[in-house]
Amino acid sequence: MPLLSAVWRQTRPILSIYWMLVRITVPITIGTELLSRFGVIKAIAPGFAPVMNLVGLPGELGLAWLTAILVGLWGAVPLLFTLVPASALSTADVTVFSALILFAHGLPIEQSIIEKAGPKLLVTTLLRLFGGLLYALILHHLLAATGWLSEPVSPRWIPMAGTPDWPSFFLGLVKTLFWMLVILLALSFGLDLLRLSGLLRRIMAALSPLLRLTGIRGEAEHLTAIGLFLGISYGAGLLIREARSGAIPPRQVFLACAFMGFAHSVIEDSLLVMALGANGWGVLVGRVCFAVVATAALAALLARLSDDTFFTRLFEPLPTPQPEAAVQRAA
Known part of the structure; x- marks a missing residue:
């Protein structure tokens, strides 16, 4: 049937991307869980205490930061x-620590996914780590100089x-x-529906001025917006598919990945750390502003x-994608 054939053509590339994500996610998730359970992360965490002191935090939080980097937010929280x-x-302490883990968490999985889109693993990993440290350092000195958020933290959870x-597990x-x-x-079918209905054009018209400040243009804007919110x-x-098809220029892919590294899942992750007592201006508004300027x-x-x-x-x-006919012959 023509409809089923069209659905399969749309679904097949997504299944290919999904299988790639599974091959990244499963071994890395199990590996980091083993490192955590055997005490490896805890053993090397004291080496991160000087970094915590640099941004005005207790050295003991080095373990939580390292856990966030390797395991993810839910391991560190x-x-x-x-x-x-x-x-x-203080509220300032929790806000600064939250900024650190929002920039750099779950790096083994997330950076492996970004690498598949083209940007080199080491470069984008260092961008996220040093970007987070720079923002946390700026935030720490700003809060220390003004006394803002110096009251004891009052976590809701x-x-x-x-x-x-x-x-x-x-x-x-x-x-x-x-x-x-x-x-x-x-997301794949939803994007197509949004394109057909014209809603995507309106949504991106609202976000475009922000993303254009970063140098991100065209189709890369849509996928960057998905990363920003989801x-x-x-x-x-989704960017992997577009990058491999040649629909988005490599420099745009790099900028999109860099921006997503600085600011992604901004609603869910920000609400999580705000429940711990972090200030929304510091972990959401300031982080997005930093992401725009840095990108x-x-x-x-x-x-x-x-x-x-x-x-x-x-x-x-x-890799250059094979023509459809060549793929069928190979199969």
Whole structure:
């Protein structure tokens, strides 16, 4: 049937991207869980204490920061008030710490996904780490100089730390993978419907002035907006398909990935840390403003780089997609 054939043509590229995400997510998730359970993360965390002191935080939070980097937000959040009592922290402290983990969390998975779109792994990882540190340092000095948010933190929610047993862990992983597929398919078909209805044009007209400040243009705007609101797994996941098709120029892909690294899943993640007592202006408004300025600076730098330098140092040329006929013959 023509309708089923059209649906399959739309679905097949998404299933290919989904399978790539599964191959990244499953081994890295299990590997980081093993590192956590065998105490490896805890053993190397003291080395991160000087970084915490640099941004005005207790050195003990180095373990929570490292856990966020390797495992993700939900691995770090329960550690915050376990390592340092809420009574010993100010709203400024929680806001600065939240900024750190919002910039750089779940890096093994998220950066592996970004790498598949073309930007080199080391470059974008360092951008997220140093971008987060720079923003946290600016925020710390601003809050210290003004005394703003110096009151004791008043969390609306204090999560309990706990390690699930292995069956619960794998069940949670399977549920995550299932919903990832559902959301990817919904986003793909939803984007097509939005395009056909003209709503996507209106939405992007509202967001375009913000994204254009960063140097991001055209189709890259749509996928960057998805990453901004829904997260890197979805924004960069869909970006892989467009980047490999040649629909988006490599420099635009790089800028989109850089921006998503600085600011992604801004609603869900910001609400999570605000429940811990972080200030919304610091973790949401300030973070997005920093992402715009930092990405605009990167755009200016990229404009000065030759193609040889760009593809040698920052971007891995993507494989050229096979023509449909060649794919069918290969099958």
